[in-house]
Structures are given as C-alpha cells and as structure tokens.
Amino acid sequence: MSAVFDIIASAGLWAAVLRIATPLILGTLGALLCERAGVLNLGIEGIMTFGAMIGWLAVYNGADLWTGFLIAAIAGGLFGVLHAALTVTLGLSQHVSGLGVTLFASSFSYYVFRLLVPVAGTPPTITPFQPIHIPGLSDLPFLGQAIFSQTPPTYAAILIALALAYLVFRTPLGLAIRMTGENPHAAEAQGINPMVVRYGAVIAGSALMGMAGAFLTLSAFNSFFPTMVQGRGWICIALVVFASWRPQRALLGALLFAFFDGFQLRLQTALGGVVPYQLFLMIPYVLSIAALAVMARRARVPQALMQPYRRGER
C-alpha cells in the first residue's frame, strides 16, 4: 500500500503522465474531429505509424524538430485525403476503408524506413525535443518537475485541445461541423456543403493523428521501430466515445488513461517481477474496452456517424 502512495506522491509519475498522454490527446482529438463531422477514421493506427516514421526520418536527414513535426502533420493530412475520398466521395464502408488505410500506411512506412535507413546493430537515433524551462514555473517544488518540465509538443497538445473545444462549440465553423455529423441533409439545406466539411474535418483530424505519431519518435523516444504505436490508435478511438465527443473531456480522458498507464509502469518496478509484466501491459487495452462498455449506451453519438452522404438520396 505504501508503494502505491509513494508512486502517487512522486513528481516523476505526473511528469510521465503528461508525456504519455500527449500522443493520446492528439490522436483522440484527431479522431474526434473526424467523427464530429460524421466520419469514423480507423486509419489512425496506420497514420500514427507513418507520422512517427516520417517525422523521425525528416529529422534524421537534417530537418529541425518542428519541421519534422509539421511534415508528419502534412503526411497525416494526405492520408486523410485518401480516407475522405473513399468514405465521403465514394461513400464506402468507413470500417473497411479505415482498416485499409491503416494497413497501407503502416506497411508503407515500414517499407520506406527499411529502404532509406540501413539495418544496423543498434537502431539509429536523433536528438529529440528537450523539456523546456519556464522561468519561475519550472522551479516550483513538486509542480515544477511534475507539470512544468515538459517538452514543447506536450504544451502544444494541451493548447490544441482547448482551442478545439472553443472551435467546436463556440464558432460557426464548429456548428457546421456538428450539424454535418448530426444530419448532413440539414446542413445542406442551410447552404453548407457537407462533403467539403467532411473532407476538411477528416484532413485536419488526420493531420493531428500524424502529429500524435511524430511525438513518439521526436519527443517520447528518439528512434523508430516497427509496431511502436502498439495499438495507441485504437485506444484513442475508444477514448473518443469515453469523452462523449467533447474535446475537453478528451483531454481529461487521455490524462486519466495516461495516469493508469504511468502508474502501472511504476508499480511493475516497485513490485519487482512478482507479477508477470504482461499483465500490467494489458491494463490500457482492458481499460479501453471497459470504458467503451460503460459509455457506449450513454453517449450521444453524432447521429450521422458512419452514414455516407449522398446528395439527393434520402
């Protein structure tokens, strides 16, 4: 029991929580944005993988870190165009199309990586984002280490979450996105083009997913290896439901999740190998399933989610 208290009382845990949460925040926001417009984007796992790879590759070849981040976002956006073309223009099954994008983006990223980066004994690394020092705040006892010693992308992710919350609920664009996700025919009847809105939301959301992946290789770790995303994309999809499609709740959900993940990592070390480590690693996935079971019926789903919009057809 004291082990539990020690862990919670350590500033290191909270610093880890924010770090672990960052890709989840960005990924969940990206998926949320797509779904608010009515499109389920199961390409997230693949887009995160590709974003991780391409961001890292850009930096490995001399770009600076923010440029790498941006390139990952653009790559994500391009996969978003692909997914949107399949699901919005052609109206194909969003499930299968998303899975196809994931399979394509992942395999494509491994192919490119293997082609351009020779196999070596130790994987090549780059210098990732460093924690920034905020004068005054970073020197606070406990809080300084816990919250105010993060890398820039983490702070960016939190800002993006707050910005998205404002956008979705307090701007005309946000209302147009929500209406498209609830009833695209109604949106059309008010002069909005649901296809354009869906394309925009999917591209922007996919860009966020790309950034989520890039955080893994440019900040959390410093190298890329296949299967490094480890299902985080799917966890984000579950978190969107858990957050009831609200950006503020997505932020909280990701943090809550990251807390459990960070906690289990430290508990593993504390308990010193008595319990198989795999049980601890299972926790995020099991929690996600539990979160879905709890929230699925209660959450107000955007009513037109998964329904292709075909002009004129009712």
Next chain:
Amino acid sequence: MSTPVLQIENVSKRFGQTLANDNISLSLHKGEIVALLGENGAGKTTLMSILFGHYVPDSGRVMVDGQELPAGRPRAAIRAGIGMVHQHFALAPNLTVLENVTTGTESLWSPRSRRREARAKLLAISERFGLKVDPDARLGDLSVGEQQRVEILKALYNEARILVLDEPTAVLTQIEAERLFATLKDMAAQGLSLIFISHKLDEVMSTADRIVVLRGGRHVAERPASETSKPELAELMVGRAVTRPVREPSEPGDVVLEAAAVTVRIGGVDRLKAVDFRLRAGEVLGIIGVSGNGQAALAQLLSGTAAMAGGDLLLFGQPVGALSVEDVVTAGIGRIPEDRNKDGAIGEMAIWENAILERLSNFSRHGLVDREAGMAFAQTIIDTFDVRGGSPASRIRLLSGGNMQKLILGRNLIDRPRVLIAAQPARGLDEGAVAAVHERILDARRQGTAVLLISEDLDEVMALADRIQAIVGGRLSPPIPAQEASTRKLGLMMAGEWEGETAHAV
C-alpha cells in the same frame, strides 16, 4: 400584371429511367398561396427540390424577381429568398433549436458565434408570426408540431420571401393543421409568397388561392381555388374518373383477436396505454390517427416484435403472453409493415428469398432450403397478385413501391391468413397501386380474414373499415360503426374527443 416573384420555366429532370419532371412551368406572385397538387410520384417534391437547389435540372431555369437563380446550390436559393420546409424535417435532434436555426447563417471564417444577437432575432421572428419556441430546448425533445415550427422559423430567419412547404400537414393533427394554415394565410398577408405541396384536396381547396396540378411529371392544369371542385381536382390528379373500391356490407364472424387493457412499453415509455379492441373474422377494423400516436407500438405488438407490458391479449379465444414473430406467422397472422423498405424486404436479396424468409420452416427440410419450392412460391405470388418488374430470382430492390407492396401483400394473403395486420398499406403509392391494395384487402375481408387497418388517411379508413377507432397519445377510442363516421366526427376523435374522456394528442 407585375413580375411574378418566382418563375419556373420549362424545367425537366430525369432519374435513370424515370422522367420526374417534364417541361414544367409555374409562376408565383407576391402574397399568393399556390398549392402544388398531385398523387404520389407526380413529381411535386422533385420540382421543389430543384427550386431549392437540392437537384440540378436537366433543362430549364428558375427566375426569382426576374433574376436567374444559379442551379443546384441551396445557398444561392437561400440568398434569393427561398425557404423550404421539408417533409422529413431537415433538423438535428441532438442540437438545440437555436443551433438548428443558426447553422450556416454566419460566415464559417467568423471566430465567434453571435448567440445573443441570434437569440434575439429568433424570438422577434417567433413573436411576429406567432410561432412559439424555446431557443435552448433540445430539438429531439420537442413534439412533431413544435419541430415543424422550428423548420419554418429556420426559413424565416434566413429572410425567406418565398416559402415552400412539402406536405406540411402529414404529421399534424386536425387542430394543428388548421393553426398552421391560419399562420400561412397571415404570412401571405404580410407579403410572403407561398407554395405548398399536398395531395389532400380539402386543405388545398380551403387554403390556396391557386392550384397547380401535376401528373406523371407534367403540369396538366391550373385553377383558381374558387373556380374548381374536389371531384374535378381528383380527376385531374389521376387522369381518369377515380374509382377506389368500396366495401359492400357483410356480417362479421367470430372474434379472433381481443385486447383488454393492453399496454406496450418501448424505450422506457408507455407507447400504448391500456387499450381495448376486438377484431372479428370478415371485418375491417380501422385504427385512424396521425403518425406518432402509438400506431408503431400497436403494429409491433401484433407483429411479434414488441412485448406486452400489461393487459390481456386473446388470440382465437386463447390468452397469449409473449408473441414472437414465429408465433405470429405460425398462427396465421399476416403482417404488412409500415415501412416496406426497412421492415418488409431485404433489398439485396432475391424476390423468392424475400417471399419465403418469414416462413422458412415451410420451405426447408433438415435445415436445407428448398430453392425450387421457394421459386415456385414466388412465381405463384407474382402471377396471382400481378407483381410486375421482376422474376423470382431478381433482386427485390428493383421493384417499384407499388409492386413491392403487392408482393408483400401476396406472400401474406396467398395462404388465406385468418388475421391481417396492415399498417399504412397504401403509403407512398400512386392511385393505381392504391386501388389494387385496397381491392386485395377487401378481397381478404370477403374471404373471412379479420383485418386490422392502421392508417392516417381518412378517406382510406372510411372506405374500407366496418368499424373505426381513433388512436391518440397511445389510447384507443371506443369503436364507432362505419355509418356514423364522417370527416368531422373522425377529426374530433383524432383530437381526443370521445364520449366520457378527452385524451391528449402527442
């Protein structure tokens, strides 16, 4: 004569094989109320959808105040002052009234939604036209009549000067319909120009200044309301003297189905509240009511897809508890569902598969389906019930609405069921198909089937039913014999006025 506020010139539109609009021209003057009349499939909604920019016409153009309207863009139509009140409301139940009305009204680049100003504007318009709403209410929580008010306010908020209403009274009670038309007349007096689509002759005669009749996609006639009559309009609509079959008198047989204080709960809400009815062999019991008053629950109960939460149900004299679809079909109860596309058929499956799907046990042995027997059965139905447009192996999706309904009727009636539950059997069908469906129902009645007819069409119920009960807010009125039924009497019953108690409409 001043320039018409709206001029539709030579508009044509084709969908695949069908020519939905064939060279139609129509004009509308300021302050005028024009009714667009025609039976199902005549092309009324298509024409108005072109007007509003949902479709692009193949040829022709639309002029508003002398300026040509760019085709296919609802935003251009809105800017030109055209507002549409759709039959299936273009609203989002999860959003509030204010959000529904203000979607798309501000520039998408604007960094902030001006909610206070929007709310004030909405309330002002609401006041001016007497359409009361709560801007912050969640739309899905409102009644159908209130939702329609929001749909209208949406158009007025966008400063519509030309208002198009598509079958506005389809979901309203008599009283609500009267209130709506009073509002429309008031709007016309205030300078708005209105077109409303309808197939109901009564309201068209009493509300419109001018009536335009469409038939088979063509503009066939135009009359000032004061210079025409219902029989003339009916004949213009259908193109020949209208003869819908009417029942001949007969003696009903034994009671086959009896309900006493039956309650049905769906989604935690009592949709059917302690209802009583008795159905006899060889008679048609008509249940009349505006959609949304519990008809769905009643149909689902008797179809085997909803459970009883209270009361007693007796089938052929025996009490029954929970009815499954299998129980219902085996007992010899035929069902015509309200939504033939969603409930009545599996679109991508073949006609023969659809014909036997609900009675697979008759067409299979040891778990193997007897395809030949199934195809033969389907062919018999096709021949006996005059189903056109497909063979047993073709996909049922390819059939027209009327033919699909004939197939659904056929698969139920071919075995002479003892009971037939028919929910809105003639909905969405053209006159020819309606007559065919009615003929089949009366035929079944003649052969001793007990028919429960759930309908929202007064004419249909008065023509076919021997006895009539009204369904209002989940309650059933006591039955009245057909001889006592009149439009007025039924209207009162549908408003909840029957001896002893007053029920409340949804």
Next chain:
Amino acid sequence: MRFERREHRPVALVIATPLIAVAAALAIAGILIAIAGAPVFEAYWNILKGAYGSRLSATETLTRATPLILTGLAAAVAFRARLWNIGGEGQLYLGAITVAWASSHFIGTWPSALQIPALLIMGAVAGMILLLVPLWLRLRFSVDEVVTTLLLNFVAVLVVSMLIDTVLKDPTAFGWPQSQSVADAAMLPKLLARSRLNLGLVIAVVLALVLAFVQSRTVFGIQSRAAGLNPQGAVFAGVPLGRTLVVVACLSGGLAGLAGAVEVMGVKGYVTTDLSPGYGYSGIVVAMLANLNPLGVVVAGLFTATMFVGADGMSRAMGIPSYIADVIVALSLLTMLIAVFFTQYRIRR
C-alpha cells in the same frame, strides 16, 4: 459529377473485379519499386520465382496459404453478417497456445487419430471464446465490435507472451522465448515429404467448400445473409438475430483459432510471440478480395501467400524491402473496395 446506382451488374465485371483490383495494386506498388531505383518487371518476375521457382518455394507458398485461407474464411463469414471481426490475429494466437498447452500438458499421450481432432477442436473453441466477448458487449451494451476485437488482439498476444514466459516455458530453448512443443503425435501429417506442406491445407480447402455449401443452401445461410444485409428487415421476418450472430461468431472465431492450431500442429510444433506475421489482418484483405465468397477465399489466400513468399525471395535477390508485399496486399484491399464500388455505381455528369 454524381454517382448513379446501376440496375444490373454485368456478370463479367463482377468476376473481373478482383483481377482489376490486384492489377491496380501491382501498378501502384510498381511505382514505389521504381522510386526505389529497381526495375519493376524484374522485381515482379522475382516475386513469382520466389513463390514458385522451386519445389521448396512452391510448397512454402502453399503452406503459407493455409493460415491465410483460414483467417480469410473467418473474416468472410463474419463480415457477411455484418459482424466486424478484426480480432482474427488474437483468436489465432489463443488457438495456437491452447493447442500447445493441451498437447504438452494433458493429452500428449493420446494417439494421433484422437489427439489431432481433439486439439483442432480445442483451438477453434479458444478462438470462439475470444470473439464471444466482443459480441456480448455489442449485444448487451451496443459497443462497436471493431474496436473491441482490435484491442483484444493486443491482450491475447500479451497473454500468450505471459504463458510462454511462465507456465509453458520451454526450458530447452536458448534465448528466444518459446512455448513447450506439442507431442509428435499431434503434428499434422505432411502432404509432401521434405517440405512443410501439411494436412492443414486440405483442412482449409475442405472447410471453404463446407462454408460455401452452408451459406448458399442452408436456413442458417439465408438467415445470416439477411442479418448482414438488413438487420431490421431480418428481425421483422423472424430471423433470430442474437442467436444467428452467436453462431456466426462461433464459426468466425473458431476458424481463426483453427488457423493458429494448424500453424502450430502443421509447421513448427511450438508457439512464439512472432508466430503470426499478421495473418489475422491479412485474412481481412483475403476476404475482401474474395468478395466474401468462401471459394474465392481459397484463390485470394493463395494470391496473398504468393506475394509474401515471393517478396522474401525477391528481397534476397534484389535488396528491395520485403515489406513491399504488405504494401501490395494493403493496396489490394483499397483497390478492391473501389473496384466493387464501380460495379455498383456509374459516373454521371
């Protein structure tokens, strides 16, 4: 530009769609190969040689096709009823570990004629159970099974990893963790001496035939198809939706679990955490290429195996990463979706 629904689907077009899809995928992947600086046609020729150029490679291709056919059938059965089983990978692993456990700890001494069927059934049941959890969540809590089956894949692999590290640890294996082996009597007989080709392929093809029969001629077949095409209409017609989906889940999960069992009993004899290079996910592509038709799954499975085995050989010969096979397979899924769309809709100005 609008899309208009076609009334009739030209039969020739329907048959040609997978071929068109594959051709398009190969063309796009060809661009990637060209960008890598390698001659495209030589690369594809090397893939063919790598898959069929020698007795060894040909038998290897057929061996690799076996789990792909089984996971392909698993996905096809499920998708047809609109049950989105993306958990084939996890179900495969559970089937594999169950077989290893049962044979090394419990029934290893049984004679082949009894042990082999018993193990196959156990492997199938393990897969079934894993899929029934997401199905239950869907029926009871309305949870979309796509995400739950996906998440369970990771859980299943972790369970297998845990068992390999502890209860099922093979003490004689040096370094790389692997499970204890199944008994010799549990290994599937070889179809061809001095190769890895085993009875598993026959089992897979036979199951494909059985499934084709069941889907087109039985009551269950017509009901599950109705459930997938229009669940609401199926309910109205009296199709027992819940029960039907349970049977579908048992078939689908069972087939995927069987894939794992067959992999263990037919090839290596033990389980490692890299037993499956994504067979579960590839199975989905196989199912889609086959248009969910069981007989088509056999052909599509063979095609996919050709790509994987062939690319290994091509990679050794030309230095192009063998991941190109995964790219081709993934692209095939996307091109197949698009091709099927155009058999249903035509373009209108």
